[in-house]
Amino acid sequence: MQPTGALSRWNIGENHWTQCLSGPWLGFRREGEEARCEIANDVQGTDSITASKAGTHSERAMFFAYLLASKPHGTLYIGSTSDLMRRVWEHKAKAVPGFTAKYGVDRMVWFERYDTLEAAIQRERRIKSWKRAWKIELIEKDNPHWIDLYSSLST
Numbered sequence: 001m002q003p004t005g006a007l008s009r010w011n012i013g014e015n016h017w018t019q020c021l022s023g024p025w026l027g028f029r030r031e032g033e034e035a036r037c038e039i040a041n042d043v044q045g046t047d048s049i050t051a052s053k054a055g056t057h058s059e060r061a062m063f064f065a066y067l068l069a070s071k072p073h074g075t076l077y078i079g080s081t082s083d084l085m086r087r088v089w090e091h092k093a094k095a096v097p098g099f100t101a102k103y104g105v106d107r108m109v110w111f112e113r114y115d116t117l118e119a120a121i122q123r124e125r126r127i128k129s130w131k132r133a134w135k136i137e138l139i140e141k142d143n144p145h146w147i148d149l150y151s152s153l154s155t
Contacts (some may be wrong), residue, residue, distance in 0.1 A: 063120035065127065066111035067139060070104050072146035076135055077105045080124040084111060088150050107148045110139045 064084045068077040068091055077100050081087040088108045094101040114120040127135060139146065 061115070061117075063114045063117050064111050065114065065120045065123040067109055067127070067135065068100060068105045069107045069109045069139070069146060071107065073136065075103045075105050076132070078124050078127050078135075080117075080120040082117065085150075085153050088153075092150070107146065108150045109143050109146050109148070111149065 061082065063080065063082050065078070065080045066084060066088070068079070068088070069075065077091075079087065088106075090096050091100045091108075092106040094106075100106060112120075112123065114123065127138070130138075143149065
């Protein structure tokens with residue numbers, strides 16, 4: 001089931017973010033800022049999530065590269081997205097048919113944030129070309145117990 005309600009709060013590093021999950025202001029904003037959440041359709045035909053302060057039009061998009069696993073040391077999947085919560089939820093709910101649904105790959109074990117879509121995609125492609133052992137090393141550097149980090153996004 002997809003998250004419901006007006007707001008979902010989560011942390012990335014030292015930043016606290018609020019995700020607007022309903023209404024016309026779908027997107028993210030940094031906690032403590034006077035901001036409205038909105039979707040901008042300006043990045044290669046996909047939705048980029050931006051927050052703009054009232055009276056200004058400064059955009060701060062967030063993009064992510066992420067790794068999913070079926071279990072510790074199991075099947076791996078690398079992806080990139082502009083909406084990490086939604087995309088991981090889609091993997092968990094098997095909402096989109098494909099590799100992750102077929103092989104039960106839905107445990108988010110690693111992610112990084114980027115300021116541009118190009119940087120996130122570049123990192124995704126670089127990691128895809130890595131040996132499996134390097135990917136496991138990357139995961140275990142920050143997440144040695146292969147804990148599903150999805151729940152930490154919504155707290």
